[in-house]
Amino acid sequence: MVRAMEKYIRTGVKATPFCPGCGHGILMNSILRALDELNMDMKKMLFVSGIGCAAWIPSPHFNGDTLHTLHGRALAFATGAKLYNPDLCVMVISGDGDLSSIGGNHLIHAARRNLDLKVVCANNMIYGMTGGQVASTTPKGFKSSTTGEGNPHRPFDLCKLVAAAGATYVARYSVTQPLALIQALKKAIRHVGFSFIEVLSPCPTQFGRRNLMDRPEEMIQDLLRRCISEEEAEGLAEKELSEKIITGEFEP
Amino acid sequence: MISRWIKSPFPKGVYYFSGNEAAAEGAIAAGCRFYAGYPITPSSEIMERMAVRLKEVGGIFIQMEDEIASxxxxxxxxxxxxxxxxxxxxxxxxxxQESIGYAAFTETPCVIIDVQRAGPCTGQATRVGSGDIMQAKWGSHGDYQVIALSPWSVQEMYDLTLRGFNLSERYRVPTLVMSDEAIGHLRENLSIHSKVEIWDRKKKRGRPPFGTEEEGGVPPMPAFGEGERLLVTGSTHDAFGFRKTDDPEVHSRLVDRINQKILRNRTEITETEDYYLEDSERAMIAYGFTARTSLYVVHQLRKEGRKIGMLRLKTLWPFPEEAVTTLGKRVKKVIVPEMNLGQVAGEVKKFCACEVISLHQTNGEVIGPETIMEMLKKI
Known part of the structure; x- marks a missing residue:
């Protein structure tokens, strides 16, 4: 079978390192499809990532320039590269913990500068690679290896955060909405300015098994049930709304 | 690999500059066209001058949100x-420090100027110190090398920043200019010549950017956007950049090479200066601002007929072992005055066969000649 996206994969890469049921493979595919539909030149693409499972989406898999940096610092490294060579199309792909917790300061400042960076934040609501610790995106009440009785704190709304900081393209989709996600990725790539796409990606290994969703399909079903559009959210009572995730475009 | 001579971007002449201004000019002369920084006393004048000068020469300046981002x-x-x-x-x-380790492990040329102040912690922000010398070598985790230079004048803020860039490009290593508040804020004459010698990183298409045939070699370094499809990672990587995080051989080979490429070239990298050492019975080993005071004291004592000399360390890392070892065999006593609790004195003790005495002061002030005189009388 000829794999349609193979030409975007680095020579020598045989398989992805992701766990069964991880959403990052769907996200990886969606990013490559967006690049393919826009005929992007991989020789002018720079993919920057931090530390964590999502940081491995581009590195080493993508067949462009890749810069796998330190935990939390992807946006700072990307800022230097983009400023010095504006001809590069710079896409930052990293996780929620990397971009919004340890890298939170860089995130709001990069959004404030509105530099032309395309940021894809794979949000699995947990620290996956390190063993399932609570994240700044774990919903209140959910269990992790460091919150056995449920997370006592509220999570960040990442889209509101970056929009408030000045990002000029902001969207949120789940890997269960691949077609809308690909369209959003294409818009982000074409957009000149700081674009941010939060992508909900299930982590059955670390998040699901602690929260009564052991099997990958249970997490997929859960995302399908919870992700709604802004229009769908309008008529809902506050209690119903509290467990929903609103997806769509928020900026511009 | 060879160097080239270019016309100085700043007109030839003698200028009355501060150390921090001179360092910025040295960077521009070396070809620095990107600066990212965050305000901090007593180094901010470097950033302020770079903001102006990079605009003039067509470079990029950005003030970042913190030093990690910078x-x-x-x-x-x-x-x-x-x-x-x-x-x-x-x-x-x-x-x-974490990013300095990243630069060392990914063999990224870059220059960091540390205008040292009196620590630890916030300490005395406007006062002088030399407390970062060991941090310069050991500040990031794991075994790696940096190059660290120690200017003692406004002229050397220019010269050593320029040299720092050249060494950084040649050896693909982060290079530190370990200045201090006194040198940074000192004003004195700076001579700028009509031509400057420049080294550039070597490029070779298709060659592995993280491996060489020769042990301790420096691989070529292409840039993003040149079609090389670079794979850069701070994880252990093979010659082409593929992560190899459980291969003991790849890890030890890489760690060994990034250390050996500096240590094997130590004689090329390190610079020292001798003063009156031919017939000295006692010698001071000094660096940075303290070397100025020490030399003054040596001049005075020579006038009294005392057989004392001085070895000045222009390079701190890699440590100039050979010069220090030779001196330790030649004299009876070595005295190391410095504005910390004996960071370089400890290193000197590793290589000197003779007695090594640490003269230290950590009060946020430069060590005056009378203080050194007083200390010398006691020993």
């Missing part, structure tokens, strides 16, 4: 092809 941005810019620099002082230098 050094990370210069590493990103360096891989995009820039000669890049940041400057800071103790607290910022502490924050930069």
């Amino acid at each position: 050094i990370s941005a210069i590493i990103g810019a360096s891989w995009a092809g820039a000669k890049a620099m940041t400057a800071t002082s103790g607290p910022g230098f502490s924050l930069m």
